[in-house]
């Protein structure tokens with residue numbers, strides 16, 4: 001649904017630029033309203049075969065003194081079997097909080113609302129991850145139906161046990177593999193993430209950041225969970241290992257599972273993602289097919305364009321200004337103080353329409 005439009009400021013884009021304006025040819029030569037309806041249809045079709053269906057996911061943290069952190073607001077997305085969705089955005093925009101909410105790993109001062117339906121493997125119903133109790137999450141969800149590559153692998157690993165011991169314990173708990181085969185299965189998992197076999201008997205404090213990352217990724221792959229949440233899985237890796245790691249994660253999704261890749265590494269997202277979701281100040285401001293997002297058409301939201309233009313191999317032009325404090329978000333578009341396309345209309349919050357939440361989105365580049 002398009003947001004209601006007020007009269008525009010003198011420097012506003014023309015009204016005919018409005019998404020959904022009937023019959024207006026877009027840069028691709030297709031009338032804009034037809035293009036938007038097609039995009040909506042794709043979204044609806046995706047919802048039917050979704051492994052994960054998130055609607056209105058909102059997370060607030062209550063602070064002492066009555067202040068509130070609006071960490072995630074009204075996130076909507078679907079993730080289908082065989083699909084990789086990359087969730088990108090600057091640090092602190094709410095990406096990791098969203099992943100923690102899906103696994104019930106938020107601190108006690110968090111308030112969560114919305115739904116996150118994880119489909120049952122047989123396709124008959126599912127589990128609302130936001131409503132599930134701790135027992136359900138611990139016994140049937142974490143590691144089994146939803147795997148996590150954590151953002152802080154060193155803190156995730158048990159400090160008093162070797163990597164081999166932790167891998168074998170995870171194999172035992174999640175797969176029931178016989179004792180004899182456990183060692184080989186653990187070594188195979190390590191091999192999938194290029195963790196060196198001669199480091200398997202080391203303790204976490206004896207590992208570099210990159211090796212700890214690879215160990216944590218190997219642990220996450222063991223259960224073959226239908227949904228994998230990978231939160232900055234390439235931290236501390238050099239480019240060759242980044243490519244190898246994300247390719248392995250992609251293979252996980254290619255086998256009929258789903259992957260939510262949370263990353264600030266746009267090159268990694270471009271390499272493996274089917275779609276890209278961009279978060280800013282706790283909101284998803286654009287979801288687009290990866291080929292359009294990274295291709296000549298480009299993203300439509302000004303913030304998403306800014307993210308790409310900041311890359312060294314593109315314009316290498318940083319977005320001016322800083323993101324707003326999540327304790328003091330404006331009533332309208334949170335990107336307005338940094339946005340070159342802002343008008344008076346942007347004092348009203350833009351609702352998502354055809355994958356983009358912006359009053360004056362860019363047309364796809366020709």
Ligand code: SF4
Pocket residue numbers: 301302303333334335336337339340341342343345346350357358359360361
């Ligand atoms: S990003 Fe926000 S400020 Fe910029 S044009 Fe869109 S709605 Fe307005």
